[in-house]
Amino acid sequence: MISRRNKKLAFLLAMMLVLSIFAGCGGQAGEEEPGGETATIPVGINVELSGAVASYGSNARDGAVLAIEEINAAGGVLGKQLEGLQRDCKSIADEAMSVSAALVGENIVAQIGPLTSGNVAGSTPIMMENKIPLIAPAATAANVTVDEKTGETRGYIFRVCFIDPFQGTLMAQFAAENLEAKTAAIYGDTSSDYAKGLAAYFKETFTEMGGTIVAEEGFVKGDRDFNATLTKIKGSNPDFIYVPGYYEEVAPLIKQARELGITAPIGGGDGWDSPDMISVAGAEALNNTFFTNHYSSQDTDPKVVDFVEAFKAKYNKEPDSFAALGYDCVQLLVQAITEANSTDPQKITDALANIKDFQGVTGKMTIDEQHNPVKAGVIIEFKDGSQTVNTRIQP
Amino acid sequence: MQEKSKSWLQFLLEVIVLVLLFTLVQYALSAGLVNQSYQITLTSMCINVILAVSLNLINGFTGQLSLGHAGFMAIGAYVSVIITNFMDLPFIAGILGGCLAAGIAGFVVGVPTLRLKGDYLAIATLAFGEIIRVVLQNIDYVNGPAGIMGITKLTTWPWLYWAAIFTILIIVNLMNSSYGRAIVSIREDEVASELMGINTTRYKVLAFVIGAMFAGLAGVLYAHYFYIIRPETFNFLKSFDMLVMVVLGGLGSTTGAIIAAVFITFLTLALQKYAAMRMVIYALTLIIVMIYRPQGLMGNKELSRKTFSGIWGGRK
Amino acid sequence: MLEFLQQMINGLSLGAIYALIALGYTMVYGIIKLINFAHGDIMMVGAYVGFFSITLLGTDIVVAMLAAMIFCAILGVIMEKVAYRPLRNSTRIAALITAIGLSLFLEYITVVILGPTQKVFPASAFPVKAYNIAGLSILNKQVFVFVSAVLLMVILQYIIKRTKTGKAMRAVSLDREAAVLMGISVDRTISITFAIGSALAAAAGVMIGVYYQTINPLMGIIPGLKAFVAAVLGGIGLVPGAMVGGFVMGLLETLVMGYGNSLYRDAVAFGVLIIILLIRPTGLFGKNTGEKV
Known part of the structure; x- marks a missing residue:
């Protein structure tokens, strides 16, 4: 019984080997044409809504959704409404990849999120392969936008946070x-x-x-x-x-x-x-x-004040930095779409790479050649229960 | 008697079916008929099948409750990435190295802990799994909690498919051998099988090591597809996920484990849109299935030709 | 020496919380041999009930704790009736999976309803004072946690040892069939066990709220796991074992953090568990019962 089974097995293994060699010659899948004429501009929101960092993901999502609503209320971009497609990546890198692939299938022009560097990394190969820009709200690791081995900038990965x-x-x-x-x-x-x-x-x-x-x-x-x-x-x-x-x-x-x-x-x-x-x-x-x-939520800058008020009105809670960064991701994307005057992901990417003096809630930023925002930093001191700006450092 | 004379023919049929399935998917992939989302689902599916089938060997057939499978998966993933990406050796070396390392880890964990029974074994394996994760988090060579990013994508459909088939075949054949009967006897009654002269520790360790090796294999395939590995990915919740597949499919049923792995993978994909609600739905599915079918979808039966011939009203 | 004593104080308050959660684990395990993985999440629900009792109803901390205990006792009984009872005669692993399912359910239904972001226990609910005794800093909340935990354990011990219900619980845990023959209602006894265990977890939840001030839907996972380890450490199924196990766990973690490498805290805790299991598989206080053939 055993020996016969083993023979079968050996035969099967040999078959596998032969077939695998043939299979290796198979070509790669063709790429679908992204974009196309649609009534809305679909934007993927791939964030952590369950799992270990669900609270960061949902706060960033809240910020992004607020931005989308504000923009749509003001007439949208290029005459079209933005459509935020929210997906949960479970705080796991492989799920982030799977979600990105599903979003790409829905013809998104860009993706916001995920939050942590690890989950952005999971999403990265899909975005790179499909040439669709990803804007990370809070992924701070240096190698998110730059490949450490080659020193090359990852062409479609951007962020709005410090490194x-x-x-x-x-x-x-x-x-x-x-x-x-x-x-x-x-x-x-x-x-x-x-x-x-x-x-x-x-x-x-x-x-x-x-x-x-x-x-x-x-x-x-x-x-x-x-x-x-x-x-x-x-x-x-x-x-x-x-x-x-x-x-x-x-x-x-x-x-x-x-x-x-x-x-x-x-x-x-x-x-x-x-x-x-x-x-x-x-x-x-x-x-x-x-x-x-990046900024102080108690800043008197009108942009910050408006954001904090609108956020409080909509969600009945104060925004944290994730919410502000999520908000800025959408605003940055909108600026890029406007500058590119197109919803073509490649043109948006090119525009993103050349953004200068974008005025976000978290400060004025210029995207550098490594796709990191160059923006001023502040050192905030807590004084008797309120945040005060101790030192401002210009980049 | 008829069974035996027909067995070569049936075997050939099986091979043809397997190869056909492989070629079909391979064709669909190369013709661009499968979108990226489904390609990833297909990958997760194969990896989950390997994990579920191998955990089923330990939990289902041997009856030893292990909650540390994710730890072995982590070892397979990390060791193979060190081999392929840090040392620039070919993928096959990574696969062998990853499986071997996971197997050794399985042996090291298994020999002392398999003396324990039931829930004590469960908690001890869970503890080992967590220790593996904490240790990985503190090794700077593999970047600690940040993990290794930018892993070369080497896992392709042929690897995935044949690795899954290989896992299934090895375990099915093992269970049909005298080893398998010894293993099942341990599950049914450990004391009795010991009295029958079966070295129960030896067989338990054997099953555990084989299970760990395949978990390692799943880890290798995972690491070389999903671009990044982090210790956090392999925490005890991951082990729970695998356990869920095994129990959902039916403890001691390989086909059950396969079906459950495929089902859970698709369920995960289908629920992506529902944010936190997805986990509520997932949880309710678990509870309801367990209440109405506590033995799992398949019980300890296998789905086989016989099942189908029964359905077609063929001879018994 | 001063630092060491300070660490002991830190460890005792942490241990008291672990012990309270571990008690519920061990009671349920003792009576139906189920690792109730949802136990940590009951603690979380308790913390939320306490939170809303304070913020919405304006109750003080004692009332909030009682409210949480009552709510969770009912929740525990319902959980047992709906999810565990139908599985009483199937395999233990099926019940274990149900427990995992319930755990996920409680976590994510809370996320769906209240959001994943943490909630802050109002500081006014329990104004913190620090006492300086011979150079040691002792906080009133540490005293509160420790004293109420010990008080609850004493009450529990009384119930188990001195009341009829407690006798029934011990009987069911020892031999269910024989207990039935003696006229004990097994269903009722199991329900009571769940009620008491869940109430203790709820009390621990409110204490965590007071002690650490923040609560979130996933807060039950790690303390739950640690408490489970504590229960096994002491000898699962044994009430005194869970108490000692909880304190040992708390002190051990504190010592590793204070004198060793804080990064390896969890690894050391689990490592000690494995060593104990290998030397004394039934835990510190467990009796080694021979296997029946």
């Missing part, structure tokens, strides 16, 4: 110069490549400027208890604590740090930007904390 090196370096300079810190502790989100990136560049710049890193610790997404590590950090008595991560973890972290009697200044990146920071950590705990950001 990791910028923020980490900025905060290190600020800590060393403005706060005159000699020693620093890093306590970041190690489950996020974003926070890890910020931490790495902070460390590099801070040590270059003569500072010493006295402690390096990490937490992971979903953690709510930081007392143990904070107690340890307190023992090393740093002049400054760098906490790159997202507000969901950072807010309770800062609160617990202050409760333990840590008074050193604490700094972070744009992941801190949320109204929840103040409601969770409290105004008092947040004193003497700083973060790098």
Whole structure:
């Protein structure tokens, strides 16, 4: 019985091998013509609506949807209405790829999202293959838009957020110069490549400027208890604590740090930007904390004020940075469509690559040759419960 | 007697059907009849089939509840990417390396833990799976939590299809051999089979290692199709997904596992539009199927020629 | 030494929360041999009930906790009746899959209704004060969490050891068939077990809300998993085991974070679990019962 089965198997395996060789000669699938004359302009919104980072994805989605509604109410683009096709990528890279492919099948002219660098990476090959632009709201890893192996820019991938090196370096300079810190502790989100990136560049710049890193610790997404590590950090008595991560973890972290009697200044990146920071950590705990950001939601710039008001009116909540970035993605796309005077994905891509001085909610930006936005950074300080701009850094 | 004399003919028929199916899809792919979305679904389908069928060997046939399958998949994925992308060796080396590494990991995990029974084994394997993930997250060589991005796409339809068929064949043949009967006897009554002189530990470890190797194979194919791998992808929820396929199909039914894997893959695709609601629908599907058909779609029966001949009213 | 004591305080409050969740796991397991993976999500529902009780109804924290406990007790009973009872005589793995299904259902129905974004427990619900005792910083919320957890455990222990219901629970868990013959209503006893376990989880949920201030629909997954590990650590099915397991887990995590590499916290927790299982497969307090042939 067994030997016969084995013979069968051997035969089958041989068949497989032969066939696979033949199959390898098969040609590639032809490409469909994207675009075409349609009544609306379909825009893919491929974001995380379930899974680990569902809250970021849905906030960015809310921002993007608001932008689409505003544009449509103002008459649309090139006389056509935008149509946002919302899809959930489950916070998984392979699902992001699958969703992108499905969206491409629906003739989208561009895709907004996903949020995290990893999920954007999942989506990237599909966008590149089909030559349709992707605008990432919050993917900050340097290699999202640039292929590290070849050094070439990924032609169809854009973003509206800072990249990791910028923020980490900025905060290190600020800590060393403005706060005159000699020693620093890093306590970041190690489950996020974003926070890890910020931490790495902070460390590099801070040590270059003569500072010493006295402690390096990490937490992971979903953690709510930081007392143990904070107690340890307190023992090393740093002049400054760098906490790159997202507000969901950072807010309770800062609160617990202050409760333990840590008074050193604490700094972070744009992941801190949320109204929840103040409601969770409290105004008092947040004193003497700083973060790098694109803009301040309490900015008096009319563009920001209008956005915050419209967002509050529609969703009955305050926008966080993801919402603002999602909003800007759509606005940037609209500017590109207008400049290209076409809904052809290739022409939109070319226009995107040449965007100059686009005025978004998160600041004025110009897309550079690596498809990163060049925009001003601000260092925001929490003072008695409100965000105040401490320092403005022009690019 | 008739069965035996016909077996070569039937075998040839099987081969023709398999090859025909392969060629048909291959033709459709090369003629551009399958859009990209379905190409990806097809890929997920094959990978899920490999995962479900191999997990079914451990959970269904051997009766050992394992919740760490995603960990072995991760090892296969990471090791193969190191081989193909970091060391620039051919894909076949990556496949062999990935399977071997996952198999070794299966052995290392299996030998101590398979002494445990039931829920204790479940939690121990879950713990091992999570440890693998945490360790990967802390290895800078593979970029920690960010994962490896820009993996060369080497997984093609022939690889996927024949890997899935290969997995099914090996496991079906294993289960039809004396090894298979020993394995099933462990599930039915471990003490009794031990008294019959079966070295139960040996067979449990064997099944576990084979299962882990195929999980590794699925990982290799996954990594070389989906462009990026991250430790987070292989968390315990991924193991749960695989378990769901196995139980939905019917524990101890290879055809059931295949059907469930295909069904779940299409369900996932069909629900993409429904945002968070998709997970509610998915959850309800699970609960309802379990309440009304707790033995799974197929029970422990197989869908085979006999099933069909029964339907056609043929001889018994 | 001071730092070590501080770490112990941190660990005890974390452990108290784990222990409360672990109790529900272990009670349900003890009585129907089911790993109720939805247990962590019941805790999440409890946290939301507490949140709405405070924000919408303006109740204080004790009332909010009671409301959450009652709501979740009912939810637990309904879950058992609708989803688990029909499966009582099928394989345990089918029940396990149902539990996973229920877990996903609770998580995502909350996402659909309330959105995935976190909600902030109002700080006014529990004004935080810090006490400085001999250089140690102890917060009133730590005391609150620890004391109410211990109080609930004492009540639970009383119910199990001293009341008729508790006797019935122990009887059903020991031998269901024999319990039926003794005239114990198995269905009722199982319902009560679910009610108590879920109520404890709800209390833990509200405590997490108070302690960490934010709640979100997916908050139950990780504490649920950790509490489950704690239950196994102590010997699953054993009430004192779950309490000790919870505290061991809390202290262990705190020590790894405080003195080891915080990145390997989860790996160490799971590693210890595996070692315990290999040395004492029935957990710290489990009795090794021989297998019946």
